[in-house]
Amino acid sequence: MSQVELIMPKMGESIQEATIIKWLKNEGDKIALDEPVLEIATDKVDSEIPSTAEGTLAKKLFKDGDVVQVGKVIAVIATESASASPSLPEKKEEELSHSNNGKIILSEKLEPAGIQSASLASGEIKGGLSSSSGKFFSPLVRNIAKEEGISPAELETIPGTGKDGRVTKQDILSYIPKRKKKESPSPALPEGKGEGIESPSLGTTEGREHSSFRMGSGGNDEIIEMDRMRKLIAEHMVMSKRVSPHVTSYFEVDVTNIVKWRNRIKDDFEKREKEKITFTPVFIEAVAKAIKDFPMVNVSLDGTKIILHKNINIGMATALPSGNLIVPVIKNADRYNLFGLAKIVNDFAVRARANKLVPDEIQGGTFTLTNVGVFGNTMGAPIINQPQVAILATGVIKKKPVVIETPQGDVIAIRSMMFLSLSYDHRIVDGMLGGSFLSRVASNLEKFDENRTI
Numbered sequence: 001m002s003q004v005e006l007i008m009p010k011m012g013e014s015i016q017e018a019t020i021i022k023w024l025k026n027e028g029d030k031i032a033l034d035e036p037v038l039e040i041a042t043d044k045v046d047s048e049i050p051s052t053a054e055g056t057l058a059k060k061l062f063k064d065g066d067v068v069q070v071g072k073v074i075a076v077i078a079t080e081s082a083s084a085s086p087s088l089p090e091k092k093e094e095e096l097s098h099s100n101n102g103k104i105i106l107s108e109k110l111e112p113a114g115i116q117s118a119s120l121a122s123g124e125i126k127g128g129l130s131s132s133s134g135k136f137f138s139p140l141v142r143n144i145a146k147e148e149g150i151s152p153a154e155l156e157t158i159p160g161t162g163k164d165g166r167v168t169k170q171d172i173l174s175y176i177p178k179r180k181k182k183e184s185p186s187p188a189l190p191e192g193k194g195e196g197i198e199s200p201s202l203g204t205t206e207g208r209e210h211s212s213f214r215m216g217s218g219g220n221d222e223i224i225e226m227d228r229m230r231k232l233i234a235e236h237m238v239m240s241k242r243v244s245p246h247v248t249s250y251f252e253v254d255v256t257n258i259v260k261w262r263n264r265i266k267d268d269f270e271k272r273e274k275e276k277i278t279f280t281p282v283f284i285e286a287v288a289k290a291i292k293d294f295p296m297v298n299v300s301l302d303g304t305k306i307i308l309h310k311n312i313n314i315g316m317a318t319a320l321p322s323g324n325l326i327v328p329v330i331k332n333a334d335r336y337n338l339f340g341l342a343k344i345v346n347d348f349a350v351r352a353r354a355n356k357l358v359p360d361e362i363q364g365g366t367f368t369l370t371n372v373g374v375f376g377n378t379m380g381a382p383i384i385n386q387p388q389v390a391i392l393a394t395g396v397i398k399k400k401p402v403v404i405e406t407p408q409g410d411v412i413a414i415r416s417m418m419f420l421s422l423s424y425d426h427r428i429v430d431g432m433l434g435g436s437f438l439s440r441v442a443s444n445l446e447k448f449d450e451n452r453t454i
Contacts, residue, residue: 315365
């Protein structure tokens, strides 16, 4: 009889922990090699963890909802004829403890080797797990603190309910609304106003982070709880509007040549490649070229420091069957030709809708493209995908009469027209840069060669 440990795998370079959504197998169940054992979630991506051996699930070391660090043992599989559940090694039993909120927290004894502690006194929280005072801060807590602008010194003051006084996710989420209330006390409503109006919030586990007004539900109303992804999207969108002063510029562009090109090659492309050709790769190509001309659009902001990204990583917002949104990222989009962009766009779209993306494929974006035209919308004012500083929306393509200047004089012709909408962070991108960049994208599209091959 032998035992095999099932390890929480590394799902991406920046992924340090994952949440167990659901165990697909129970203790005592037979498991085949590569058969899914459990589902985990990292950021917006849900993944299945397959078995690394054939045998019996002898022991589950974590429960549904537990947050587990990468590299930790999450289950024990008994191989060969073993069927009895082995007891957990004494050392590991002693090193596992439950926090007050019911989630398992791993002691520092089990932290992977090579992770150094960060000094909070220096004003920097890195991949290190403990502060100069000895407090433990998980990657999730540190990420939330960074997004909310909580300094390392302030993070030290938050009371923790976890093991040894550690700050849990619930601790910091409970602290945020109290902190904001102290910073910006809400004005009292005039007497007699606002009766029956509650001030709930959006984006936290308890629903108390961002205040808004809500109507009471009636007898015929249905109450629908947000799913995990919708909560994440809600948090991200509210944070983006709070952090960045949004400005949106619009440009109407003539895409007649692109429409003619697609109509000419789409049937042959589908026969040859067994997939459709869309307008998206053409838009991404035009954006990548414009970014090369205006690199200050391809930046992010860290405090008062501007980070100029050398790689052009373009995210393509993709609607999911659930109604949620995910943004796979085409890394180094400027290095692909049009055929390469078409293949990767189709691959991402298919795998996104089938929930087959991996965490690395939705991270590292430096600019985002969203197509509101696919829903018949003329234009939109998209919200910036933080920490980026700009996002471009493409509207529906419609035929309309347009005045065209010719050597013989002005004429009215039927052209395929589309609106571009660029939302940008006015802290970094001013009107001249945003307008010039948008104009260059439009020019790249209008100059598209309808005789191109792919």
